Amino acid sequence: MTRKGVATRQRIVEGAAAEIRERGAVATTLDDVRARTGTSKGQLFHYFPDGKDELLLAVAKHESERVLSDQQPQLGDLTSWPAWQAWRDRVVARYLAQGTECPLNSLMSQLGRGTPGARAVTTELIDQWQREIANGIRHMQGIGEVDGALDADRSAAALLAGIQGGVGVMIATGRIENLEAALDVGIANLRR
Amino acid sequence: MTRKGVATRQRIVEGAAAEIRERGAVATTLDDVRARTGTSKGQLFHYFPDGKDELLLAVAKHESERVLSDQQPQLGDLTSWPAWQAWRDRVVARYLAQGTECPLNSLMSQLGRGTPGARAVTTELIDQWQREIANGIRHMQGIGEVDGALDADRSAAALLAGIQGGVGVMIATGRIENLEAALDVGIANLRR
DNA sequence: GCTAGAATGGACTCGTGAGTCCAAAAACCG
């Protein structure tokens, strides 16, 4: 693949991602992507021979990377209580800005969650996210700010579930309170 | 509408719900529903004049009622720690049984979450669920088992977010650990 | 039992969107 080729491919993925963020995966057609990215049917199938599913999966990968990178550098630096608070604020702000469209969820229900590729993307995302939180907890245990008897992985799992659910509630109802409550209560409980 | 009419309508909704539970909302067509319920196009549009969207919304209502009724009577009777544990087990069992298909989520991304009707259904479900949990917490405060200074609504919001997220993770990855962690950690923190 | 309104069956239209195909243009490499 030539330099021009990779550029086009990337343009397609990013355009598709933007389209899906704005209008949802259900409503987005290949023609929409074509129009937005200034490409042709030929190109779409040249770069994604397996068609729409392959493109959607590529977009899903792209979006899942954004989820974590949008939380950096705070997520990777949970080394003091103010830092935890900064991360908490970052997460809330990120999802407030995103509004009620969740591209990844949208993508996943389109692809079918059972699909090996789709599952791999989400599993990878969840694992990495939980690992970073657990590292933060372990660091706080190291400096004596969190009870050393706590199971860091289990606590991280619970906290991550709270975030996920808070985001879910916000997407479904438009209310941010559950996300805030989950983060605040979760962090407060670590802190005791 | 005659007696026969309501029976048919209900048969359609339940058949559609079953189809969607098995194969997802994206993959389910009116023809599938027709075949499964032994009805004709004429009937489908007779009972749901606005077509597929109206049917899907009816199915969504139906499913959202199941979510809460599947947790009864435990959810309505959170009056002792063993009762909380029984509820927790019920929730875990329910979602283990459901597997990786989430009909409601599937339905919602199909309908578009912004839709007034769709949003009303989810909001109602979340509200009622959270209210029941909060009542349980208040009861435990009443008998001195939970710190009276705790904000019951906020704690319920956080716990519900944990459940939602745990379910979400399980649907996405197939793993039940986050749901268990969210429930166990959440309840343990009430208990202190 | 007769009639108005409800319920049913199923053939038909119609738009849309995924995917195919091939020829023209551009890029790469010796």
Added chain:
DNA sequence: CGGTTTTTGGACTCACGAGTCCATTCTAGC
């Protein structure tokens, strides 16, 4: 350069699924 491969444009096919329509059958009340 010249040949080869990649990239691009866009017309075309094809299937499928939502929704329409009307003729027929059934139901309920008088």
